[in-house]
Amino acid sequence: MNRSPLAARVGMAAFLAVAAAFFLLPLYVMLVTSLKPLDELRAGALFAWPLAPTLAPWRTAWSEACTGVACEGVRAGFMNSLAIAVPSTLLAVGLGALNGYALALWRVRGANWLFGLLMVGAFVPGQVMLYPLVRALGTLGLVGSLPGIVLVHVVFSMPLMTLLFRNWYASLPTELFNAARIDGAGFWGVWTRVLLPMSAPMLGVAAIMQVTGVWNDYLLGLVFAGHDFAPMTVQLNNLINTSTGTRQYNVDMAATLLTSLVPLVVYFGSGRWFVRGITAGALKG
Amino acid sequence: MAAVSLQQLRVNLGGREVIPGLSLDIAEGEFLVLLGPSGCGKSTLLHAVAGLTDIAAGRILIGGDDVTAADPATRNIGMVFQSYALYPSMSVEKNLSFGLRVRRLPRAEIARRVHDAAALLQLTDLLQRRPAALSGGQRQRVAIGRALVRDARVYLFDEPLSNLDASLRATLRRELKLLHRRLGATMIYVTHDQIEAMTLATRIAVMKDGVLQQVGTPDEVYSRPANLFVAGFLGAPPMNFLAGMLATGDNGPRFVAAGLDLALDRAAVSRDALVAGRAVLLGVRPEHVRLDERGALMARISLAEPTGAHQVISLEWRGGVLQALDTTQPPLSEGSEVRCTLDIARASLFDAASGTRL
Ligand SMILES: Nc1ncnc2c1ncn2[C@@H]1O[C@H](COP(=O)(O)OP(=O)(O)O)[C@@H](O)[C@H]1O
Ligand SMILES: [Mg+2]
Numbered sequence: 001m002n003r004s005p006l007a008a009r010v011g012m013a014a015f016l017a018v019a020a021a022f023f024l025l026p027l028y029v030m031l032v033t034s035l036k037p038l039d040e041l042r043a044g045a046l047f048a049w050p051l052a053p054t055l056a057p058w059r060t061a062w063s064e065a066c067t068g069v070a071c072e073g074v075r076a077g078f079m080n081s082l083a084i085a086v087p088s089t090l091l092a093v094g095l096g097a098l099n100g101y102a103l104a105l106w107r108v109r110g111a112n113w114l115f116g117l118l119m120v121g122a123f124v125p126g127q128v129m130l131y132p133l134v135r136a137l138g139t140l141g142l143v144g145s146l147p148g149i150v151l152v153h154v155v156f157s158m159p160l161m162t163l164l165f166r167n168w169y170a171s172l173p174t175e176l177f178n179a180a181r182i183d184g185a186g187f188w189g190v191w192t193r194v195l196l197p198m199s200a201p202m203l204g205v206a207a208i209m210q211v212t213g214v215w216n217d218y219l220l221g222l223v224f225a226g227h228d229f230a231p232m233t234v235q236l237n238n239l240i241n242t243s244t245g246t247r248q249y250n251v252d253m254a255a256t257l258l259t260s261l262v263p264l265v266v267y268f269g270s271g272r273w274f275v276r277g278i279t280a281g282a283l284k285g
Numbered sequence: 286m287a288a289v290s291l292q293q294l295r296v297n298l299g300g301r302e303v304i305p306g307l308s309l310d311i312a313e314g315e316f317l318v319l320l321g322p323s324g325c326g327k328s329t330l331l332h333a334v335a336g337l338t339d340i341a342a343g344r345i346l347i348g349g350d351d352v353t354a355a356d357p358a359t360r361n362i363g364m365v366f367q368s369y370a371l372y373p374s375m376s377v378e379k380n381l382s383f384g385l386r387v388r389r390l391p392r393a394e395i396a397r398r399v400h401d402a403a404a405l406l407q408l409t410d411l412l413q414r415r416p417a418a419l420s421g422g423q424r425q426r427v428a429i430g431r432a433l434v435r436d437a438r439v440y441l442f443d444e445p446l447s448n449l450d451a452s453l454r455a456t457l458r459r460e461l462k463l464l465h466r467r468l469g470a471t472m473i474y475v476t477h478d479q480i481e482a483m484t485l486a487t488r489i490a491v492m493k494d495g496v497l498q499q500v501g502t503p504d505e506v507y508s509r510p511a512n513l514f515v516a517g518f519l520g521a522p523p524m525n526f527l528a529g530m531l532a533t534g535d536n537g538p539r540f541v542a543a544g545l546d547l548a549l550d551r552a553a554v555s556r557d558a559l560v561a562g563r564a565v566l567l568g569v570r571p572e573h574v575r576l577d578e579r580g581a582l583m584a585r586i587s588l589a590e591p592t593g594a595h596q597v598i599s600l601e602w603r604g605g606v607l608q609a610l611d612t613t614q615p616p617l618s619e620g621s622e623v624r625c626t627l628d629i630a631r632a633s634l635f636d637a638a639s640g641t642r643l
Contacts, residue, residue: 175366178364181337182335182358182363183431
């Protein structure tokens with residue numbers, strides 16, 4: 001009972017430090033490994049700082065390493081992931097916001113049913129839908145194409161995006177919606193002129209979630225993107241599994257870090273935004 | 286500017302009948318105040334007039350046009366909300382002009398109307414600010430301005446002053462009254478504040494549980510309340526009620542209660558209603574309890590509540606407690622014994638069973 005606040009604070013700090021080390025240590029090992037030449041790796045000393053730091057593994061990973069037959073690094077995968085993530089994010093966020101808006105504020109016929117179905121969709125594991133989706137897209141001739149993989153990402157994100165935006169719009173004061181309608185704005189006018197401009201925090205959060213989700217996806221990319229549009233995660237896997245003599249751990253690490261760069265940058269660059277968006281629901285009006 | 290006619294309006298919300306059939310005619314240029322306690326359905330009624338709530342039955346006419354099924358956008362109304370509901374991402378100027386821009390008015394016309402409304406409501410210096418940078422009173426003026434620029438046929442106000450502090454409320458109340466005089470527009474104003482209702486209205490409609498109790502000028506509603514609810518809802522301190530019986534005396538009908546026997550010959554009641562033996566409530570407003578040395582009613586002042594201009598005194602007598610106004614100087618002190626009379630000519634009589642006015 002008599003623990004002093006100081007002891008509590010020290011304990012808390014120690015706990016946080018251990019927790020941080022737990023997550024940061026592997027990252028540190030990856031980073032130093034990716035900067036070491038191969039012979040230095042053979043010496044062991046996992047945690048040691050590189051004696052002769054080099055960016056060569058990064059260059060190799062980016063543009064020379066073999067990912068199967070081709071040896072062009074993960075660069076092509078990066079471009080593919082970009083080509084997939086940008087339209088997938090714009091479409092998913094836009095449609096999710098529109099869905100959420102319609103469900104939250106307009107008396108859409110059967111809105112509750114629709115919303116219930118979407119929620120069921122959110123909890124059904126994606127793997128269950130994989131085979132039917134492959135068949136469906138196959139009939140449409142979309143397997144292995146950019147529109148195909150984008151469509152799949154958008155469809156899979158709809159439940160969560162709709163839920164996010166429905167709750168966001170439901171948390172806004174209804175009088176705002178009523179005022180806009182009395183001022184003469186219709187379905188699109190209310191949304192685009194009044195509600196979207198005040199949805200920036202939610203749009204930001206949704207975009208971050210979608211970008212990182214799409215970027216980190218492996219399964220859908222593997223199944224639906226085909227060879228020409230294989231995302232970076234798939235290429236990374238190929239790179240690591242393509243054995244050409246000795247395992248180049250430094251290149252593997254560099255390629256892995258390169259692959260996770262976009263989500264990392266998004267998180268670090270938008271941390272404040274992210275928090276603001278999550279707490280914004282509490283600041284009504 | 287237009288007259289509004291509500292005919293047999295019925296509104297259900299969440300499976301509950303909030304307004305079970307309401308008819309009301311509002312003349313052109315009238316300032317009608319809808320007065321009632323919280324939750325009685327005032328906002329619901331206003332939303333129905335605006336087209337924001339679907340109605341189950343009935344008709345709504347604005348300026349003679351049947352708008353029952355019309356979209357809010359086409360009803361040409363202006364509305365001011367309790368929470369102001371200003372668009373947070375727009376400047377005051379954009380807030381004011383929003384409805385005009387949506388309706389694609391010519392740019393010069395928009396500028397002229399915004400300028401006029403801003404001048405009228407002293408908002409000219411604030412035009413470039415965002416709502417977040419305004420005080421409560423300023424926000425409410427912007428909300429009023431946003432309704433006014435529209436040149437609507439009828440203006441609806443939903444408790445527009447209830448979020449403001451007392452002095453600001455009084456100021457804006459006066460401004461609203463002057464505004465109505467100046468524009469001569471039809472206004473429907475919802476409030477649970479009887480002072481607002483009394484000071485602003487040309488007519489007051491008192492509402493309870495979705496049902497209109499009485500519609501009349503402030504004086505009618507205050508002086509001749511139609512039933513016990515209206516009598517009790519208007520007036521602060523509230524009307525005194527004395528339970529008793531009607532009787533017949535030598536000089537006409539009388540009101541008899543424990544320790545009290547009053548002649549009703551001067552009462553403003555039709556003689557036919559004064560049937561001996563009928564159980565009634567006598568309603569006397571505090572200002573009509575007269576301190577009078579020759580009065581028949583003897584009482585002790587059990588509590589004195591000074592308000593500055595006068596004091597409200599609680600008079601304890603055999604039959605209970607009466608509240609009265611004491612305007613004497615120096616004011617009477619607690620504990621003193623006084624005599625008083627009740628001004629029967631200005632009192633109200635209610636049937637004890639039904640609560641309606643005789
Ligand atoms: N969406 C709704 N669903 C069900 N009941 C509602 C809804 N909105 C309001 N009510 C009920 O209708 C009644 C009238 O509400 P309202 O018109 O807002 O009252 P007022 O404005 O007079 O305070 C209240 O009892 C309230 O609980
Ligand atoms: Mg209300």
